[in-house]
Amino acid sequence: MNDLNILFRQRIGFPEKETITFEKLDLVLEKTANAIPFENLCIIAKTTSDFTKENLINKILIRKEGGLCYDLNMILYLFLMENNFNVKIVRGVIFNSDTQKWSPTGRTHVSILLDRMGKLYLIVTGFGGNLPLKPVPLTGEIVSSTNGEFQVEKEDTLYGGYILKMKLRYKDNVWKIGYVLDSKQPVTNLAEINEIQKIISDHEQSPFNKMPLITRLTKNGSVTLTDSTLTQWMDGKMTKEQVDPHRFKHLAKKHFKLDLLK
Structure with a gap:
């Protein structure tokens, strides 16, 4: 293999x-x-x-x-x-x-x-x-x-x-x-x-070159992170909270295992 x-x-x-x-x-x-x-x-x-x-x-x-x-x-x-x-x-x-x-x-x-x-x-x-x-x-x-x-x-x-x-x-x-x-x-x-x-x-109209976006599905919903918000869906219920640039890096590691703190 x-x-x-x-x-x-x-x-x-x-x-x-x-x-x-x-x-x-x-x-x-x-x-x-x-x-x-x-x-x-x-x-x-x-x-x-x-x-x-x-x-x-x-x-x-x-x-x-x-x-x-x-x-x-x-x-x-x-x-x-x-x-x-x-x-x-x-x-x-x-x-x-x-x-x-x-x-x-x-x-x-x-x-x-x-x-x-x-x-x-x-x-x-x-x-x-x-x-x-x-x-x-x-x-x-x-x-x-x-x-x-x-x-x-x-x-x-x-x-x-x-x-x-x-x-x-x-x-x-x-x-x-x-x-x-x-x-x-x-x-x-x-x-x-x-x-x-x-x-x-x-491309000037590309939706992916304007702001950072990270998302993935979870076992009971999804989690999405931008440079300003964290949105979570769990069993059909949505929660949204504001984030700042420093917290963005910590949340990227917590929810997506992406190490941006280097």
Whole structure:
């Protein structure tokens, strides 16, 4: 078993010698969501590096940081490949429910498609707190988890042919669009991921280059930290408190195991 495989299992708390079957992917996705935060600290600090397999392993598995969609889904993609799953990386466009518009940053969202005996499933880990925690078939079938209900429907758009819809537990009363994905043009070159990272870092309308954001799911909700607030959901109840820059660093370590006090 190689370093990536072992290190990923150690990071999420999955037994090193246990075979990962399709049926165990739910557990892998839950453990990944609980262990590896969605965060943009490298973007804010302007310390991003070229996107390579080595740099990604160093960032997520050695330094034990988190990352954005392209970081988290790429490391999961590599892990799934090492465990003999037939997977590919695809690009998509986020939908903003507040403005009812597609993201101006374009095809900068990265997801995983898994082919199991000819049936395609969407695998999601890098999408903030909007995680299905289960493979979602591209058939319109509704999948339910502790985080809500999710489905992928076929629908032709300018940006792709499948749309992820979601109804988050405790938060949504109606279905919302998450993003559209393009299944016909898989990513075949890491240069594409570098391009995505540059857009997210530099685009004036990127939502991730304005202020620090860290979030992850927990066993009974979620926790989100910015430079001004700490928001926690526990069993359907939300609490929010104000934070200052010094306390931000302590809370990042307490809730996300990110050491910013060095």
